[in-house]
Amino acid sequence: MMITYTAFKGSNSGQVVETKITHEDVTPTEVLIENLYSGLCGTDAHYKHLDLVLGHEGVGVVKQVGTDVKSLKTGDRVGVGYVRGGCGYCNDCLTGYSWFCQNAPKNYGLQDFESGCFATNTVWPASRLVKIPDSIPSEYAGPLMCAGQTVFLPLARTEVRSWDTVGIVGVGGLGHLAIQFASKMGCNVAVFSGTESKREEAMKLGASEFYTAADLKEGKVRKSFVNHLLVTTSELPDWKVYEPILANQSHIFPLTISMEDFHISALMLVTKEISVHGICASTLTQLNKMLDFAARHKIRPVIEEFPMTKEGITEAFEKLDKGKVRYRAVLKVQHHTNGH
Ligand SMILES: [Zn+2]
Ligand SMILES: [Zn+2]
Missing domain, CATH: 3.90.180.10 (Medium-chain alcohol dehydrogenases, catalytic domain)
Structure with a gap:
Protein backbone atom coordinates (compact mmCIF):
# COMPACT_ATOMS: atom_id res chain seq x y z
CA MET A 1 0.00 0.00 0.00
CA CYS A 146 16.97 19.72 18.05
CA ALA A 147 17.39 22.78 20.28
CA GLY A 148 17.19 20.70 23.46
CA GLN A 149 19.71 18.09 22.39
CA THR A 150 22.05 20.75 20.99
CA VAL A 151 22.39 22.50 24.34
CA PHE A 152 22.38 19.28 26.37
CA LEU A 153 25.29 17.72 24.44
CA PRO A 154 28.04 20.09 25.70
CA LEU A 155 26.87 19.52 29.26
CA ALA A 156 26.77 15.74 28.80
CA ARG A 157 29.95 15.25 26.78
CA THR A 158 32.40 17.38 28.76
CA GLU A 159 31.19 16.18 32.14
CA VAL A 160 30.06 19.51 33.42
CA ARG A 161 30.16 19.50 37.21
CA SER A 162 27.59 21.19 39.42
CA TRP A 163 30.19 23.59 40.86
CA ASP A 164 31.20 24.80 37.38
CA THR A 165 30.11 28.05 35.79
CA VAL A 166 28.35 27.66 32.46
CA GLY A 167 28.34 30.82 30.33
CA ILE A 168 25.54 31.16 27.80
CA VAL A 169 25.81 33.68 24.98
CA GLY A 170 22.36 34.66 23.67
CA VAL A 171 18.86 34.16 25.04
CA GLY A 172 16.87 32.71 22.14
CA GLY A 173 15.61 29.33 20.93
CA LEU A 174 18.76 27.55 22.12
CA GLY A 175 19.87 29.87 24.90
CA HIS A 176 16.61 29.83 26.87
CA LEU A 177 16.82 26.02 27.01
CA ALA A 178 20.55 26.01 27.81
CA ILE A 179 19.88 28.21 30.87
CA GLN A 180 17.32 25.69 32.14
CA PHE A 181 19.46 22.59 31.56
CA ALA A 182 22.59 24.11 33.13
CA SER A 183 20.78 25.49 36.15
CA LYS A 184 18.95 22.20 36.77
CA MET A 185 22.35 20.49 36.71
CA GLY A 186 23.20 22.72 39.63
CA CYS A 187 25.71 24.94 37.80
CA ASN A 188 26.30 28.63 38.22
CA VAL A 189 24.77 30.07 35.03
CA ALA A 190 26.14 33.34 33.61
CA VAL A 191 24.11 34.75 30.72
CA PHE A 192 25.49 37.19 28.15
CA SER A 193 22.90 39.09 26.12
CA GLY A 194 23.00 42.12 23.82
CA THR A 195 20.89 44.38 26.00
CA GLU A 196 19.07 44.45 29.36
CA SER A 197 15.74 43.42 27.78
CA LYS A 198 15.94 39.70 28.59
CA ARG A 199 17.45 39.99 32.08
CA GLU A 200 14.26 39.23 34.01
CA GLU A 201 13.30 36.26 31.86
CA ALA A 202 16.83 34.83 31.96
CA MET A 203 16.84 35.01 35.76
CA LYS A 204 13.39 33.37 35.90
CA LEU A 205 14.64 30.53 33.71
CA GLY A 206 17.50 29.85 36.15
CA ALA A 207 20.36 32.24 35.38
CA SER A 208 22.43 33.37 38.37
CA GLU A 209 24.27 36.21 36.64
CA PHE A 210 23.37 38.41 33.65
CA TYR A 211 25.67 40.66 31.64
CA THR A 212 25.09 42.89 28.61
CA ALA A 213 27.43 43.48 25.68
CA ALA A 214 28.26 46.86 27.23
CA ASP A 215 29.25 45.21 30.54
CA LEU A 216 31.67 42.97 28.64
CA LYS A 217 33.15 45.78 26.52
CA GLU A 218 33.65 48.02 29.55
CA GLY A 219 35.40 45.21 31.46
CA LYS A 220 32.69 45.11 34.16
CA VAL A 221 32.62 41.31 34.25
CA ARG A 222 34.99 39.45 36.55
CA LYS A 223 37.90 37.55 34.97
CA SER A 224 38.56 33.85 34.35
CA PHE A 225 35.38 32.33 35.78
CA VAL A 226 33.50 30.64 32.92
CA ASN A 227 34.33 26.92 32.62
CA HIS A 228 32.03 26.14 29.68
CA LEU A 229 30.93 28.77 27.18
CA LEU A 230 27.90 27.85 25.04
CA VAL A 231 27.52 30.23 22.11
CA THR A 232 23.91 30.13 20.93
CA THR A 233 23.69 33.33 18.86
CA SER A 234 23.15 32.97 15.11
CA GLU A 235 26.40 34.85 14.45
CA LEU A 236 29.72 34.16 16.12
CA PRO A 237 30.71 36.75 18.72
CA ASP A 238 33.81 38.94 18.89
CA TRP A 239 36.01 36.46 20.75
CA LYS A 240 38.30 39.20 22.04
CA VAL A 241 35.49 40.31 24.35
CA TYR A 242 35.08 36.83 25.82
CA GLU A 243 38.77 35.91 26.24
CA PRO A 244 39.20 37.57 29.66
CA ILE A 245 36.22 35.82 31.26
CA LEU A 246 37.22 32.28 30.23
CA ALA A 247 38.70 30.16 33.02
CA ASN A 248 41.89 28.19 32.49
CA GLN A 249 41.18 24.81 30.84
CA SER A 250 37.69 25.92 29.89
CA HIS A 251 35.62 24.72 26.95
CA ILE A 252 34.02 26.69 24.12
CA PHE A 253 31.04 25.37 22.15
CA PRO A 254 29.90 27.27 19.06
CA LEU A 255 26.43 25.71 18.77
CA THR A 256 24.83 27.29 15.72
CA ILE A 257 25.73 26.76 12.09
CA SER A 258 27.72 29.71 10.83
CA MET A 259 29.39 30.07 7.44
CA GLU A 260 32.09 32.32 8.91
CA ASP A 261 35.62 31.24 9.79
CA PHE A 262 36.51 30.97 13.42
CA HIS A 263 38.92 33.71 14.56
CA ILE A 264 40.26 33.23 18.04
CA SER A 265 43.61 33.92 19.68
CA ALA A 266 45.90 30.89 19.38
CA LEU A 267 48.03 32.36 22.15
CA MET A 268 45.05 32.33 24.50
CA LEU A 269 44.04 28.80 23.50
CA VAL A 270 47.54 27.51 24.31
CA THR A 271 48.37 29.52 27.41
CA LYS A 272 44.96 29.02 29.03
CA GLU A 273 44.67 25.45 27.68
CA ILE A 274 41.24 26.12 26.22
CA SER A 275 39.39 23.61 24.05
CA VAL A 276 36.95 24.41 21.27
CA HIS A 277 34.37 21.70 20.56
CA GLY A 278 32.21 21.12 17.51
CA ILE A 279 29.08 19.10 18.09
CA CYS A 280 26.50 18.00 15.57
ZN1 LIG B 1 17.75 22.39 14.36
ZN1 LIG C 1 26.77 3.33 8.43
Whole structure:
Protein backbone atom coordinates (compact mmCIF):
# COMPACT_ATOMS: atom_id res chain seq x y z
CA MET A 1 0.00 0.00 0.00
CA MET A 2 1.34 3.43 -0.89
CA ILE A 3 1.28 6.16 1.76
CA THR A 4 0.23 9.68 0.73
CA TYR A 5 0.50 12.74 2.92
CA THR A 6 0.70 16.52 2.85
CA ALA A 7 4.08 18.17 3.32
CA PHE A 8 5.64 21.62 3.15
CA LYS A 9 8.80 22.23 1.16
CA GLY A 10 11.18 25.08 0.61
CA SER A 11 11.71 26.44 -2.91
CA ASN A 12 14.17 28.49 -4.96
CA SER A 13 12.46 31.76 -4.07
CA GLY A 14 12.26 30.87 -0.38
CA GLN A 15 8.45 30.58 -0.58
CA VAL A 16 6.92 27.69 1.36
CA VAL A 17 5.22 25.21 -0.99
CA GLU A 18 2.46 22.76 0.01
CA THR A 19 2.77 19.42 -1.72
CA LYS A 20 1.65 15.79 -1.63
CA ILE A 21 4.25 13.12 -0.95
CA THR A 22 3.71 9.53 -2.00
CA HIS A 23 5.82 7.06 -0.09
CA GLU A 24 6.29 3.31 -0.41
CA ASP A 25 4.71 1.29 2.38
CA VAL A 26 6.85 0.99 5.52
CA THR A 27 9.72 -1.49 5.25
CA PRO A 28 10.12 -4.10 8.03
CA THR A 29 12.33 -1.72 10.05
CA GLU A 30 10.35 1.50 9.53
CA VAL A 31 7.50 3.24 11.32
CA LEU A 32 4.69 5.45 9.99
CA ILE A 33 4.08 8.47 12.23
CA GLU A 34 1.09 10.79 12.34
CA ASN A 35 2.72 14.11 13.18
CA LEU A 36 1.34 16.41 15.87
CA TYR A 37 3.82 19.31 16.09
CA SER A 38 7.15 20.45 14.72
CA GLY A 39 9.45 23.10 16.11
CA LEU A 40 10.96 25.68 13.75
CA CYS A 41 14.77 25.84 13.95
CA GLY A 42 17.30 28.25 12.46
CA THR A 43 18.51 25.39 10.27
CA ASP A 44 15.09 25.26 8.59
CA ALA A 45 15.63 28.89 7.60
CA HIS A 46 18.99 27.90 6.03
CA TYR A 47 17.16 25.26 3.95
CA LYS A 48 14.02 27.10 2.91
CA HIS A 49 15.54 27.86 -0.50
CA LEU A 50 15.89 24.15 -1.24
CA ASP A 51 13.36 21.73 -2.73
CA LEU A 52 13.04 19.53 0.37
CA VAL A 53 10.49 18.78 3.06
CA LEU A 54 11.33 21.11 5.94
CA GLY A 55 11.38 20.38 9.65
CA HIS A 56 13.50 18.33 12.04
CA GLU A 57 11.95 18.89 15.48
CA GLY A 58 8.99 16.56 15.18
CA VAL A 59 6.66 14.83 17.58
CA GLY A 60 3.92 12.44 16.58
CA VAL A 61 2.08 9.21 17.24
CA VAL A 62 3.03 5.83 15.77
CA LYS A 63 0.32 4.66 13.34
CA GLN A 64 1.97 1.60 11.83
CA VAL A 65 5.13 -0.40 12.56
CA GLY A 66 7.18 -2.57 10.21
CA THR A 67 7.11 -6.33 10.78
CA ASP A 68 10.56 -6.41 12.44
CA VAL A 69 10.03 -3.45 14.79
CA LYS A 70 9.97 -4.60 18.42
CA SER A 71 10.85 -1.32 20.20
CA LEU A 72 7.70 0.62 19.34
CA LYS A 73 3.99 -0.04 18.98
CA THR A 74 0.98 1.75 17.53
CA GLY A 75 -0.05 4.68 19.74
CA ASP A 76 3.45 5.41 21.12
CA ARG A 77 4.40 9.09 21.11
CA VAL A 78 7.76 9.56 19.41
CA GLY A 79 10.26 12.29 18.58
CA VAL A 80 11.99 12.81 15.23
CA GLY A 81 15.21 14.77 14.79
CA TYR A 82 17.92 15.74 12.34
CA VAL A 83 19.33 12.25 11.80
CA ARG A 84 17.31 9.69 9.88
CA GLY A 85 19.83 6.88 9.87
CA GLY A 86 22.71 5.33 7.99
CA CYS A 87 23.72 1.98 6.57
CA GLY A 88 23.24 0.36 9.97
CA TYR A 89 26.40 -1.74 9.79
CA CYS A 90 29.48 0.53 9.80
CA ASN A 91 31.32 1.54 12.97
CA ASP A 92 29.61 4.93 13.12
CA CYS A 93 26.15 3.40 12.79
CA LEU A 94 26.89 0.61 15.27
CA THR A 95 28.08 3.09 17.91
CA GLY A 96 24.99 5.27 17.41
CA TYR A 97 26.77 8.07 15.52
CA SER A 98 24.99 7.30 12.26
CA TRP A 99 25.18 10.91 11.00
CA PHE A 100 28.86 10.18 10.27
CA CYS A 101 27.96 7.14 8.12
CA GLN A 102 29.80 7.17 4.78
CA ASN A 103 27.80 4.41 3.13
CA ALA A 104 24.19 5.54 3.28
CA PRO A 105 23.94 8.76 5.31
CA LYS A 106 20.46 10.22 5.85
CA ASN A 107 20.68 13.65 7.44
CA TYR A 108 18.22 16.51 7.26
CA GLY A 109 19.03 18.93 4.46
CA LEU A 110 21.90 16.88 3.04
CA GLN A 111 20.20 13.71 1.84
CA ASP A 112 16.74 12.21 1.87
CA PHE A 113 14.80 15.30 0.76
CA GLU A 114 11.27 13.85 0.96
CA SER A 115 11.31 13.24 4.73
CA GLY A 116 10.74 16.09 7.15
CA CYS A 117 8.48 17.07 10.01
CA PHE A 118 6.58 19.89 8.29
CA ALA A 119 4.17 17.23 7.12
CA THR A 120 1.08 15.39 8.29
CA ASN A 121 3.01 12.12 8.32
CA THR A 122 6.57 10.87 8.37
CA VAL A 123 8.09 7.46 7.65
CA TRP A 124 11.13 6.93 9.84
CA PRO A 125 13.49 4.07 10.78
CA ALA A 126 12.59 2.71 14.23
CA SER A 127 16.30 2.78 15.09
CA ARG A 128 16.30 6.62 15.07
CA LEU A 129 13.13 7.26 17.08
CA VAL A 130 12.82 8.04 20.77
CA LYS A 131 9.73 7.75 22.94
CA ILE A 132 8.58 11.04 24.46
CA PRO A 133 8.15 10.76 28.25
CA ASP A 134 4.45 10.94 29.26
CA SER A 135 4.91 14.07 31.38
CA ILE A 136 6.14 16.20 28.46
CA PRO A 137 3.15 17.66 26.56
CA SER A 138 3.40 17.21 22.79
CA GLU A 139 3.62 20.93 21.99
CA TYR A 140 6.78 21.19 24.11
CA ALA A 141 8.44 17.99 22.92
CA GLY A 142 9.41 19.06 19.39
CA PRO A 143 11.94 21.78 20.28
CA LEU A 144 13.75 19.35 22.57
CA MET A 145 14.55 17.15 19.54
CA CYS A 146 16.97 19.72 18.05
CA ALA A 147 17.39 22.78 20.28
CA GLY A 148 17.19 20.70 23.46
CA GLN A 149 19.71 18.09 22.39
CA THR A 150 22.05 20.75 20.99
CA VAL A 151 22.39 22.50 24.34
CA PHE A 152 22.38 19.28 26.37
CA LEU A 153 25.29 17.72 24.44
CA PRO A 154 28.04 20.09 25.70
CA LEU A 155 26.87 19.52 29.26
CA ALA A 156 26.77 15.74 28.80
CA ARG A 157 29.95 15.25 26.78
CA THR A 158 32.40 17.38 28.76
CA GLU A 159 31.19 16.18 32.14
CA VAL A 160 30.06 19.51 33.42
CA ARG A 161 30.16 19.50 37.21
CA SER A 162 27.59 21.19 39.42
CA TRP A 163 30.19 23.59 40.86
CA ASP A 164 31.20 24.80 37.38
CA THR A 165 30.11 28.05 35.79
CA VAL A 166 28.35 27.66 32.46
CA GLY A 167 28.34 30.82 30.33
CA ILE A 168 25.54 31.16 27.80
CA VAL A 169 25.81 33.68 24.98
CA GLY A 170 22.36 34.66 23.67
CA VAL A 171 18.86 34.16 25.04
CA GLY A 172 16.87 32.71 22.14
CA GLY A 173 15.61 29.33 20.93
CA LEU A 174 18.76 27.55 22.12
CA GLY A 175 19.87 29.87 24.90
CA HIS A 176 16.61 29.83 26.87
CA LEU A 177 16.82 26.02 27.01
CA ALA A 178 20.55 26.01 27.81
CA ILE A 179 19.88 28.21 30.87
CA GLN A 180 17.32 25.69 32.14
CA PHE A 181 19.46 22.59 31.56
CA ALA A 182 22.59 24.11 33.13
CA SER A 183 20.78 25.49 36.15
CA LYS A 184 18.95 22.20 36.77
CA MET A 185 22.35 20.49 36.71
CA GLY A 186 23.20 22.72 39.63
CA CYS A 187 25.71 24.94 37.80
CA ASN A 188 26.30 28.63 38.22
CA VAL A 189 24.77 30.07 35.03
CA ALA A 190 26.14 33.34 33.61
CA VAL A 191 24.11 34.75 30.72
CA PHE A 192 25.49 37.19 28.15
CA SER A 193 22.90 39.09 26.12
CA GLY A 194 23.00 42.12 23.82
CA THR A 195 20.89 44.38 26.00
CA GLU A 196 19.07 44.45 29.36
CA SER A 197 15.74 43.42 27.78
CA LYS A 198 15.94 39.70 28.59
CA ARG A 199 17.45 39.99 32.08
CA GLU A 200 14.26 39.23 34.01
CA GLU A 201 13.30 36.26 31.86
CA ALA A 202 16.83 34.83 31.96
CA MET A 203 16.84 35.01 35.76
CA LYS A 204 13.39 33.37 35.90
CA LEU A 205 14.64 30.53 33.71
CA GLY A 206 17.50 29.85 36.15
CA ALA A 207 20.36 32.24 35.38
CA SER A 208 22.43 33.37 38.37
CA GLU A 209 24.27 36.21 36.64
CA PHE A 210 23.37 38.41 33.65
CA TYR A 211 25.67 40.66 31.64
CA THR A 212 25.09 42.89 28.61
CA ALA A 213 27.43 43.48 25.68
CA ALA A 214 28.26 46.86 27.23
CA ASP A 215 29.25 45.21 30.54
CA LEU A 216 31.67 42.97 28.64
CA LYS A 217 33.15 45.78 26.52
CA GLU A 218 33.65 48.02 29.55
CA GLY A 219 35.40 45.21 31.46
CA LYS A 220 32.69 45.11 34.16
CA VAL A 221 32.62 41.31 34.25
CA ARG A 222 34.99 39.45 36.55
CA LYS A 223 37.90 37.55 34.97
CA SER A 224 38.56 33.85 34.35
CA PHE A 225 35.38 32.33 35.78
CA VAL A 226 33.50 30.64 32.92
CA ASN A 227 34.33 26.92 32.62
CA HIS A 228 32.03 26.14 29.68
CA LEU A 229 30.93 28.77 27.18
CA LEU A 230 27.90 27.85 25.04
CA VAL A 231 27.52 30.23 22.11
CA THR A 232 23.91 30.13 20.93
CA THR A 233 23.69 33.33 18.86
CA SER A 234 23.15 32.97 15.11
CA GLU A 235 26.40 34.85 14.45
CA LEU A 236 29.72 34.16 16.12
CA PRO A 237 30.71 36.75 18.72
CA ASP A 238 33.81 38.94 18.89
CA TRP A 239 36.01 36.46 20.75
CA LYS A 240 38.30 39.20 22.04
CA VAL A 241 35.49 40.31 24.35
CA TYR A 242 35.08 36.83 25.82
CA GLU A 243 38.77 35.91 26.24
CA PRO A 244 39.20 37.57 29.66
CA ILE A 245 36.22 35.82 31.26
CA LEU A 246 37.22 32.28 30.23
CA ALA A 247 38.70 30.16 33.02
CA ASN A 248 41.89 28.19 32.49
CA GLN A 249 41.18 24.81 30.84
CA SER A 250 37.69 25.92 29.89
CA HIS A 251 35.62 24.72 26.95
CA ILE A 252 34.02 26.69 24.12
CA PHE A 253 31.04 25.37 22.15
CA PRO A 254 29.90 27.27 19.06
CA LEU A 255 26.43 25.71 18.77
CA THR A 256 24.83 27.29 15.72
CA ILE A 257 25.73 26.76 12.09
CA SER A 258 27.72 29.71 10.83
CA MET A 259 29.39 30.07 7.44
CA GLU A 260 32.09 32.32 8.91
CA ASP A 261 35.62 31.24 9.79
CA PHE A 262 36.51 30.97 13.42
CA HIS A 263 38.92 33.71 14.56
CA ILE A 264 40.26 33.23 18.04
CA SER A 265 43.61 33.92 19.68
CA ALA A 266 45.90 30.89 19.38
CA LEU A 267 48.03 32.36 22.15
CA MET A 268 45.05 32.33 24.50
CA LEU A 269 44.04 28.80 23.50
CA VAL A 270 47.54 27.51 24.31
CA THR A 271 48.37 29.52 27.41
CA LYS A 272 44.96 29.02 29.03
CA GLU A 273 44.67 25.45 27.68
CA ILE A 274 41.24 26.12 26.22
CA SER A 275 39.39 23.61 24.05
CA VAL A 276 36.95 24.41 21.27
CA HIS A 277 34.37 21.70 20.56
CA GLY A 278 32.21 21.12 17.51
CA ILE A 279 29.08 19.10 18.09
CA CYS A 280 26.50 18.00 15.57
CA ALA A 281 23.95 15.47 16.75
CA SER A 282 22.98 13.05 19.51
CA THR A 283 23.00 9.28 19.71
CA LEU A 284 19.72 7.69 20.80
CA THR A 285 21.20 7.17 24.26
CA GLN A 286 22.06 10.87 24.55
CA LEU A 287 18.58 11.84 23.30
CA ASN A 288 16.91 9.57 25.85
CA LYS A 289 19.05 10.98 28.67
CA MET A 290 18.16 14.52 27.61
CA LEU A 291 14.42 13.75 27.45
CA ASP A 292 14.48 11.95 30.80
CA PHE A 293 16.35 14.85 32.43
CA ALA A 294 13.96 17.39 30.88
CA ALA A 295 10.95 15.38 32.09
CA ARG A 296 12.24 15.03 35.66
CA HIS A 297 13.23 18.69 35.96
CA LYS A 298 10.22 20.07 34.05
CA ILE A 299 12.39 21.77 31.45
CA ARG A 300 10.04 23.27 28.86
CA PRO A 301 10.73 25.44 25.86
CA VAL A 302 8.85 28.74 25.88
CA ILE A 303 6.82 28.42 22.71
CA GLU A 304 4.75 30.44 20.24
CA GLU A 305 2.29 28.30 18.32
CA PHE A 306 1.48 28.67 14.62
CA PRO A 307 -0.74 26.44 12.44
CA MET A 308 1.19 24.17 10.10
CA THR A 309 -0.19 25.75 6.94
CA LYS A 310 1.59 27.64 4.18
CA GLU A 311 0.56 30.91 5.87
CA GLY A 312 1.43 29.76 9.38
CA ILE A 313 4.90 28.54 8.40
CA THR A 314 5.57 31.73 6.39
CA GLU A 315 4.56 33.88 9.36
CA ALA A 316 6.75 31.86 11.73
CA PHE A 317 9.75 32.17 9.36
CA GLU A 318 9.23 35.95 9.12
CA LYS A 319 9.14 36.29 12.89
CA LEU A 320 12.23 34.10 13.26
CA ASP A 321 14.02 36.21 10.65
CA LYS A 322 13.36 39.36 12.63
CA GLY A 323 14.51 37.72 15.87
CA LYS A 324 11.03 38.23 17.32
CA VAL A 325 10.12 34.67 18.37
CA ARG A 326 9.88 34.18 22.17
CA TYR A 327 11.56 31.70 22.24
CA ARG A 328 10.72 28.81 19.92
CA ALA A 329 8.09 28.69 17.17
CA VAL A 330 6.07 25.46 17.11
CA LEU A 331 3.85 24.46 14.20
CA LYS A 332 0.67 22.51 14.93
CA VAL A 333 -0.17 19.93 12.27
CA GLN A 334 -3.62 20.51 10.73
CA HIS A 335 -4.99 17.03 10.15
CA HIS A 336 -8.56 18.07 9.30
CA THR A 337 -7.53 19.83 6.08
CA ASN A 338 -6.08 16.85 4.26
CA GLY A 339 -8.59 14.06 4.45
CA HIS A 340 -6.63 11.69 6.70
ZN1 LIG B 1 17.75 22.39 14.36
ZN1 LIG C 1 26.77 3.33 8.43
